[in-house]
Amino acid sequence: MSKFLLDKYKDLVPYTPGEQPKDQQYIKLNTNESPFSPCEAVMKAIENEVPTLKLYSDPECKKLRCKLAEIYNVNENEIMIGSGSDELLNYVIMAFAKELVFPDITYGFYKVFADVNKVPYTTIPLEEDFTIDVAKYVAPGKMIVIANPNAPTGIALSLEKVEQIIKNNPTSIVMIDEAYVDFGGESAVPLVKKYSNLVVTQTFSKSRFMAGARLGFVIANEELIKDLNTLRYSISPYNVNSMTLAAGIATLENEDYTKSKCLEIIKNREYLSKSLKNIGFDVIPSSTNFIFAKTDKIEGEKLYLTLKEKGILVRHFKSERIKDYVRITIGLKENMDALVKAIKEII
Ligand SMILES: *Cc1c(COP(=O)(O)O)cnc(C)c1O
Numbered sequence: 001m002s003k004f005l006l007d008k009y010k011d012l013v014p015y016t017p018g019e020q021p022k023d024q025q026y027i028k029l030n031t032n033e034s035p036f037s038p039c040e041a042v043m044k045a046i047e048n049e050v051p052t053l054k055l056y057s058d059p060e061c062k063k064l065r066c067k068l069a070e071i072y073n074v075n076e077n078e079i080m081i082g083s084g085s086d087e088l089l090n091y092v093i094m095a096f097a098k099e100l101v102f103p104d105i106t107y108g109f110y111k112v113f114a115d116v117n118k119v120p121y122t123t124i125p126l127e128e129d130f131t132i133d134v135a136k137y138v139a140p141g142k143m144i145v146i147a148n149p150n151a152p153t154g155i156a157l158s159l160e161k162v163e164q165i166i167k168n169n170p171t172s173i174v175m176i177d178e179a180y181v182d183f184g185g186e187s188a189v190p191l192v193k194k195y196s197n198l199v200v201t202q203t204f205s206k207s208r209f210m211a212g213a214r215l216g217f218v219i220a221n222e223e224l225i226k227d228l229n230t231l232r233y234s235i236s237p238y239n240v241n242s243m244t245l246a247a248g249i250a251t252l253e254n255e256d257y258t259k260s261k262c263l264e265i266i267k268n269r270e271y272l273s274k275s276l277k278n279i280g281f282d283v284i285p286s287s288t289n290f291i292f293a294k295t296d297k298i299e300g301e302k303l304y305l306t307l308k309e310k311g312i313l314v315r316h317f318k319s320e321r322i323k324d325y326v327r328i329t330i331g332l333k334e335n336m337d338a339l340v341k342a343i344k345e346i347i
Contacts, residue, residue: 008118015112018315027338029329030313032151032180032290034209034265038247039257042209045250049243057242059233064245067252068217072189077222080229081248083239085179085203085216089145091228092199092218093117096173097143103132105322107147107177126153126321130284134161138168147177149185152317152327154286159186166195173224175199182207182262183269184287189219196221206289207262208251213244265289265330272328272336279344294324297347310342 001010018031061081069076082088086109093100093113100114100121114121124136130153137144144165149156166174166188176188178200188200199220205211218228232239251258269291273283276293283293294300304316304326315327328339 009116012115013112015109019313021313025311026308027312027331027335029331029335029339030315030327031211032206032288032329033211034206034261034289035331035335036209036261036264038209038251039254041254042247042250045246046243049246052242055242057238057240057245059237061240061245064248064252065217067249071252071255072219074189074192074219075222078192078219078225080218080225080232081240081245082216082218082232083236083241083244084205084214085177085201085218087214087239088201088216088218088228089113089175089177090117091231092173092175092201093119093143093145095227095231096199096224099139099142100145101137101139101142102145103150105130105150105153105319106145107151107179110145126150130155132157132161134164134168137165140169140171143173143175144169145175145177147179148188149180149183149287151180151288152290152292152315152322152325154180154284154288154290154292156185156287159188159191162186162188163191166191166198170197173197173199175201178202179206180288182258183266183289192219192221196223199224204248204251208248208258209261210244210247210251213247215240215244215248268333268336269330271333272330272340275336275340276343279340279347290327290329292322292325292327294326295347300324300326303343303346306346307339307342310345312339312342314339 064081065076065079068079090113094117097119100119102110102123104123104125127133148162162176174197178187181187191198199218201218204215269286273291276283281293281295283291300316300323304314307314
């Protein structure tokens, strides 16, 4: 740490991203990326954008917002675009959170965003089976953040229960992080018209093959979006680059491709879950592109390390309640077969 770092940042513990090894020797099942590449039209769209790189990108992201508005049946003024949804989660917290509330087991970034913005937070323990008891989420004046489906558990909350939380907290912003919604969750986007305290974020990183392009969006009522834009235009008006915008539009023009690949991942997820159960694993029913599983035959960390030696990367978390588990990203069927074969050899 340099002597110049401001006191207010001295205790900051940054987010730890999953490993991104540069040699391609691993079967990479650790950061919930898609095993599929974007379709041809996306490659073409990026290429066509190269000559325009001399100009600034569109700060309004108008075309992409219009396309999203069509697909999600909202007004384009109810959408703001971000460089990944992480950026948007931060803007929402920065703009609206005096205090934060989120589950004890969830996406690790919420705590970091709270800390960097000097927003105090409290966590609410998930139930024994890792589900959310919505009755525990009554927090007047505090922002509530729920990943739905949740990570790293993979468990989805029904739309009815999400609505209950929104209704029970009319004086709070409720932010629903739908990074994994396309793999089996129910989106809260249709509720945006009904509730002025609801904010929904989604991303192109998981179901739309674009983790490296950095693209996400937030949907909320027009007034909230205006507030978020005030912050965005005060920090980074050209937050999304032209190639990524073009890629995003081309992806949305090929929704059939996206949907068929999501179905394939869901199929592979069920295949892997069954295969792991057959060899004695507890597998939590997942609505995402990963599964969270444990076995009493080997500790979570040991399994992670041994699989790594065998060239397969999965994710392990050290925190007490989930240290027995590993989180496995769903890949191609052949990846799933290789994983099961390796696990059988280990145990
Ligand atoms: C992956 C993920 C995100 C954000 O991803 P971006 O790449 O920044 O869009 C947000 N929330 C959860 C729960 C995630 O798993």
